[in-house]
Amino acid sequence: MADDIRRWSDELARDPSSLVFLHLGEALRRQGQLEVALKIALRGLERHQRNVAAHDLVARIAVDRRDFPRAFVEWELVLRIEPDHIGAMKGLGYLCFHQGRVEEAEQYLNKAAAGGAGSDVKNALNMLRRTSGGVPLSAVESAVAAPTPVSDRQYLFADQLLDEAQTALLLDATGYVLAGVYLDGDGNNVSSDVGAQLSGISDEVRRAARQLDLGDWKAITFETHAAVFAMAPVVQDNLIVIAASRATPLGLLRRLLERCGAFAADWLAGTTPENK
Amino acid sequence: MTSPFTAVLDVLTRQRGVRASLIVSERDGVIVDSSLRVGVDGDRIAALAASLYRKARLSAHAAQLGAVSFLQLDAERGRICAVGGGGDLVIVVVTDPQANVGLIRMELLKAFESVA
Numbered sequence: 001m002a003d004d005i006r007r008w009s010d011e012l013a014r015d016p017s018s019l020v021f022l023h024l025g026e027a028l029r030r031q032g033q034l035e036v037a038l039k040i041a042l043r044g045l046e047r048h049q050r051n052v053a054a055h056d057l058v059a060r061i062a063v064d065r066r067d068f069p070r071a072f073v074e075w076e077l078v079l080r081i082e083p084d085h086i087g088a089m090k091g092l093g094y095l096c097f098h099q100g101r102v103e104e105a106e107q108y109l110n111k112a113a114a115g116g117a118g119s120d121v122k123n124a125l126n127m128l129r130r131t132s133g134g135v136p137l138s139a140v141e142s143a144v145a146a147p148t149p150v151s152d153r154q155y156l157f158a159d160q161l162l163d164e165a166q167t168a169l170l171l172d173a174t175g176y177v178l179a180g181v182y183l184d185g186d187g188n189n190v191s192s193d194v195g196a197q198l199s200g201i202s203d204e205v206r207r208a209a210r211q212l213d214l215g216d217w218k219a220i221t222f223e224t225h226a227a228v229f230a231m232a233p234v235v236q237d238n239l240i241v242i243a244a245s246r247a248t249p250l251g252l253l254r255r256l257l258e259r260c261g262a263f264a265a266d267w268l269a270g271t272t273p274e275n276k
Numbered sequence: 277m278t279s280p281f282t283a284v285l286d287v288l289t290r291q292r293g294v295r296a297s298l299i300v301s302e303r304d305g306v307i308v309d310s311s312l313r314v315g316v317d318g319d320r321i322a323a324l325a326a327s328l329y330r331k332a333r334l335s336a337h338a339a340q341l342g343a344v345s346f347l348q349l350d351a352e353r354g355r356i357c358a359v360g361g362g363g364d365l366v367i368v369v370v371t372d373p374q375a376n377v378g379l380i381r382m383e384l385l386k387a388f389e390s391v392a
Binding site: 190193194197198200201204205207208209211212213214215216217218219220221222223224225226227229243250251 | 320321324325327328331332335336338339340341342343344345346347348349350351352353354355356370378381
């Protein structure tokens with residue numbers, strides 16, 4: 001952990017716009033260095049104002065500092081940007097419960113459970129229902145304390161990309177998002193829509209390459225008026241998709257594709273630190 | 277027989293590693309004009325490349341990513357490059373894997389400007 005913190009600090013010093021502040025802030029929070037964690041998170045938030053993970057991080061640090069009003073504001077912001085964010089629902093559930101607003105707490109936790117939150121939330125919810133609010137605070141608190149795996153997966157490629165305008169998505173063979181995130185110009189998470197649409201191209205690509213006797217396809221790149229995209233197969237028919245601004249040279253885009261593809265393959269095989 | 281597109285296609289076909297260059301109708305996948313190496317099946321390329329370009333265009337549009345202007349498919353034994361611009365005509369080039377794609381892309385975009 002100490003090595004990671006040193007590495008992330010160096011990286012952030014080299015590139016203050018890097019999203020690595022998310023990892024660094026979370027690591028410092030877990031170590032209990034709350035003031036430093038808050039400073040790092042707020043500095044990152046200044047540069048990435050619509051980044052939901054940054055707001056989520058500030059909220060969790062605020063909870064640890066017992067600054068509940070701030071946590072409330074941050075998680076509400078998260079839900080405004082990304083209405084399905086499980087971490088924010090869990091957090092708001094906890095805060096409502098803490099303030100004795102049991103019904104609202106139950107609503108948030110219900111939504112989090114429906115959105116795929118882990119068994120910790122379901123357990124807290126069951127206890128809440130059984131005891132009409134008489135559940136120990138620690139039970140709800142522990143449900144909130146765990147970072148949301150979905151949120152972590154969204155930023156899986158953050159260290160592989162060079163700036164915030166670049167995004168990477170890992171899709172399974174059916175077009176569902178496995179990791180990564182795609183935000184539109186307004187900061188909305190449109191990963192599922194983009195993933196579903198783009199994965200449909202791969203069938204066409206496979207067909208064309210086979211019928212024209214070109215062998216297995218390795219990558220497809222296309223430019224649109226808004227951006228440039230590159231897509232390649234990763235083990236077992238999964239797909240890695242990279243998007244970047246139109247100004248990105250295609251050669252650089254291909255390098256990013258190779259890098260993220262290799263990282264995704266390792267992640268799927270369970271050999272990256274994020275998977276351990 | 278020469279067509280208004282012959283000169284454009286000849287420039288593309290002269291590039292190193294180009295096996296075929298075609299102007300195809302995206303809508304129905306048929307050849308408008310072509311310049312092919314001996315033994316290359318132009319009809320098959322036209323149908324598949326038009327279909328691929330169309331799929332990319334529709335997918336990008338549905339995902340609100342804007343219109344596709346250039347597309348490049350890399351495979352083990354060759355590449356397909358295509359340019360279009362919202363109309364029905366798409367220029368397609370099939371190359372060897374070692375071809376200089378940067379150069380071909382430039383020529384394709386130039387060719388499309390003169391065709392559009």
